[in-house]
Amino acid sequence: MFVKKLLYSLSFIVVFILSIVSCTKIRTTEIGSDVIPPVDNVTVFDTVLEIQSEIIPLADSTRMRDTGTHALGIMQDPSFGITSGEVYLQLLAQLSSGSPIKQPFGPPDSILGLDSVVLSLRYRSLYGDSNAMENLKVFEIDQSSGFRDSSLGYLISQPSFAANNLLGQKSFTFSSFNDSLIYLRANDTVKTVNEIRIPLDNSFGLRLMSYDSTIYKSDTNFNSQFRGFAIKADEGSAAKRAMAYISLIDGGTRLTFHYRKKVNNAADTVVTEFVFRNKANANLISRNNSGTPYAANLATGTGTNQSELYLQSTPGSVAMLSIPGLSGLSNRLVYRAALIAERLDGLEDNYFNEPSVMFLDAVNTDPGGSGYYTIPKSFITSATNVLKYEPAQFGGILKNNKYEFDLTRYVQGIVTDGDPSYPLRLYAPYITRPVLYGTSTTYTMNIATPVTRGRIIVGGGANTTKKLRLYIVYSRI
Known part of the structure; x- marks a missing residue:
């Protein structure tokens, strides 16, 4: 009797695993990223996709209203x-x-x-x-x-x-x-x-x-x-x-x-x-920024894959990112996909520290499209957080000298559902207004406040030691 019960339990587990692994149509909203199986290179694998990155000035149309916190003074930052x-x-x-x-x-x-x-x-x-x-x-x-x-x-x-x-x-x-x-x-x-x-x-x-x-x-x-x-x-x-x-x-x-x-x-x-x-x-x-490392970074930004990305809050800069290998990635079960940006040392970082939050969104390259989207399927709105989303879950808070953005559902949608792979923007806006993906709703958010506060240098796609990258943990289907 004991043997029969054991065989029945084992058969149930095998059927359950096969039902997941053999599925070719994955509902991305049902795949969590809290529990990630260990990489064993037998059933669970990992890979790193290269990211092309360049820094450009952030086009800014910020207006300061009476309710905003106003910046007063002169600040000389040797890096920026x-x-x-x-x-x-x-x-x-x-x-x-x-x-x-x-x-x-x-x-x-x-x-x-x-x-x-x-x-x-x-x-x-x-x-x-x-x-x-x-x-x-x-x-x-x-x-x-x-x-x-x-x-x-x-x-x-x-x-x-x-x-x-x-x-x-x-x-x-x-x-x-x-x-x-x-x-x-x-x-x-x-x-x-x-x-x-x-x-x-x-x-x-x-x-x-x-x-x-x-x-x-x-x-x-x-x-x-x-x-x-x-x-x-x-x-x-x-x-x-x-x-x-x-x-x-x-x-x-x-x-x-x-x-x-x-x-x-x-x-x-x-x-x-x-x-x-x-x-x-x-x-x-x-x-x-005349004569600063930041100015040199901006001057060499357009059309190149940079090793350093100088990111300054509004009015400042934005890193434009593309992930060439993402659109051709085969179908697979994605347990975790994280865009990782690591901090580099700048001058006088002890005085001039990082923005309160960094943000990531997508460039609308759809036919006839313009503007920007929230990250498809990975960006979730929040009615309780003052930022109107949860950066602790989505990413954007510096931890252990790096940023990690959870793109699991975004990547799963690309490899399984054939969703588009968009260029991305990494930046620290005082205010931003992307369109909620899949809707026509402009979603206004105050992110890096107060205005002018925060700057950071992170490794770009060409950095040899702290490379900007997309890290993926997956199983084959």
């Missing part, structure tokens, strides 16, 4: 060059019952004097060397600049707006931005953190305080007298080594007037604040 971030914004008197306060300072004849006027910016984080020391300058935006409220946001590549009237400046060590600050606010002592405070000239404050109710009656009238602020890092700063990131929509970004006025026939210390309550903002980013 100089990045500059300028911030433009308008701050307005607070509303009362939905309308601007007609005279936010009260009757002009009640004002006894202005003690100080301070521009505060809500600090969020930094990228680069925390010991950077930069002089931040605040200018008045010229009336002729064309700067205005924009619900779409300005392109980060927009040329600088004219701003020539210097209102104030202050030098900072970037590591101090998250220090605790204590200052007087009217008759109270205030303790705060994550606040960049730049004192402005009192003559500017008195000018705004002198405007009558006609000017403050509407934002349009006020803008006709004062267009807003331009904040820039001085190119002559002592150590231009980092980028600071600020939030405009947080209450910590404001213009504060500390002044004295008559209240009930007695002198009192008063505070009035202007806040960011419209969409008049811009974050203008410029890159200069």
Whole structure:
């Protein structure tokens, strides 16, 4: 009896294995990649496909909206060059019952004097060397600049707006931005953190305080007298080594007037604040890679298979990849297919580290097609992740000095279903809008945030020690 049961169990296992191995039509969505059998070169094999790679500039149409985190400063990276971030914004008197306060300072004849006027910016984080020391300058935006409220946001590549009237400046060590600050606010002592405070000239404050109710009656009238602020890092700063990131929509970004006025026939210390309550903002980013290894990498990129790929987040670069051997691969059961990119050492990587996430998508080369697809069958959307997909599963997070992208279902679809093999893009976009493969839906994602943060060098297809490659574990059918 025992022998019969044993034979029955063994026969069931054999039939089950044969039913899988002999199948010529594999439903790729049913093949997982969590459990991969060991390669024994008897029933389970592995292979590596070569990848052709080249680096090119990333065409960019990024717009910074009011809700985005804005980059401010100058960052000199010996591998990738100089990045500059300028911030433009308008701050307005607070509303009362939905309308601007007609005279936010009260009757002009009640004002006894202005003690100080301070521009505060809500600090969020930094990228680069925390010991950077930069002089931040605040200018008045010229009336002729064309700067205005924009619900779409300005392109980060927009040329600088004219701003020539210097209102104030202050030098900072970037590591101090998250220090605790204590200052007087009217008759109270205030303790705060994550606040960049730049004192402005009192003559500017008195000018705004002198405007009558006609000017403050509407934002349009006020803008006709004062267009807003331009904040820039001085190119002559002592150590231009980092980028600071600020939030405009947080209450910590404001213009504060500390002044004295008559209240009930007695002198009192008063505070009035202007806040960011419209969409008049811009974050203008410029890159200069002249004379850097990155510039040399870009110059030799087009039409060659490169050994090094210099990948810079928006506005930056993109690696264009092709896998010639994939379209001719025979039908097989694919247990695992991973695109592997290994990190190479760059200059001062300890200060200028990798993007938070790298992304991989496909170039639409279908007849009459254009644009980009998410990776067919391998890219899965997510309703719970803020990125709208799961990079821990799909790939894109640096681990053990390499990136691995799971292309198992994509490769299975090519070898079994005859799906197209597309050129691929490896990059770190601030925002990207590929079409979900198999649909007409544009899928907008914010990937590598905040803007300008992150860069990395990885081995390309021609690298002899850390080759970019597609690794496949499979069984024959």
